[in-house]
Amino acid sequence: MQARTVRDYIRTIPDFPHEGILFRDVTTLFADARGMRLCVDQLLAPFAGDRIDAVAGLEARGFILGGAVAHQLGCGFVPIRKKGKLPGRTFAQDYDLEYGKATVEVHADALEPGARVLLVDDLLATGGTARAGIALLERLGTEVVGCAFVVDLPDLGGRAALEAMGMPVHALCSFEGG
Ligand SMILES: O=P(O)(O)OC[C@H]1O[C@H](OP(=O)(O)OP(=O)(O)O)[C@H](O)[C@@H]1O
Numbered sequence: 122m123q124a125r126t127v128r129d130y131i132r133t134i135p136d137f138p139h140e141g142i143l144f145r146d147v148t149t150l151f152a153d154a155r156g157m158r159l160c161v162d163q164l165l166a167p168f169a170g171d172r173i174d175a176v177a178g179l180e181a182r183g184f185i186l187g188g189a190v191a192h193q194l195g196c197g198f199v200p201i202r203k204k205g206k207l208p209g210r211t212f213a214q215d216y217d218l219e220y221g222k223a224t225v226e227v228h229a230d231a232l233e234p235g236a237r238v239l240l241v242d243d244l245l246a247t248g249g250t251a252r253a254g255i256a257l258l259e260r261l262g263t264e265v266v267g268c269a270f271v272v273d274l275p276d277l278g279g280r281a282a283l284e285a286m287g288m289p290v291h292a293l294c295s296f297e298g299g
């Protein structure tokens with residue numbers, strides 16, 4: 122039977138990358154033409170009436186979605202990368218992950234102050250990555266109009282943390298229990 126919803130295309134792999142983690146694998150969603158189309162359309166739907174000047178995506182899976190969303194909107198794409206990958210002058214932000222610690226960076230001249238930016242990633246877990254991305258975008262003087270994710274893991278608290286900051290959060294599906 123044909124998969125119907127975005128959630129149906131996502132594969133769960135237990136114990137990756139560590140024992141006890143249920144890894145929600147979006148490669149099976151991205152590999153499907155209809156799945157990708159559903160993702161891009163649904164990620165944008167709540168922001169249809171908003172002015173969006175740019176899309177920012179979080180490395181790595183947020184690049185795949187963010188590029189497609191930016192193309193659909195007809196605006197530019199700004200990568201928020203793991204430490205040490207961007208060649209120009211950067212701002213950096215440390216953060217905690219569900220399984221580890223990391224640092225993300227953005228080019229200091231990536232966007233004009235006042236630009237209205239949509240932040241895109243594949244998955245929201247603790248929200249540490251998204252909060253680091255928002256902090257970088259705000260350091261550039263931009264306004265983050267919202268965050269759009271394919272997957273929310275509500276038990277890990279990311280949505281609650283973002284909403285407590287007053288950030289609009291849009292997720293296409295959720296998995297209870299991590
Ligand atoms: O809400 P959080 O707890 O911060 O977790 C969510 C982040 O974790 C995953 O990326 P990961 O850091 O595994 O990097 P990758 O996309 O480069 O594999 C996912 O793609 C999000 O970016």
Ligand SMILES: Nc1ncnc2[nH]cnc12
Nearest residue numbers: 143144145219244246299
């Ligand atoms: N459970 C999970 N599945 C996929 N990516 C993740 N990033 C953080 N937690 C994850």
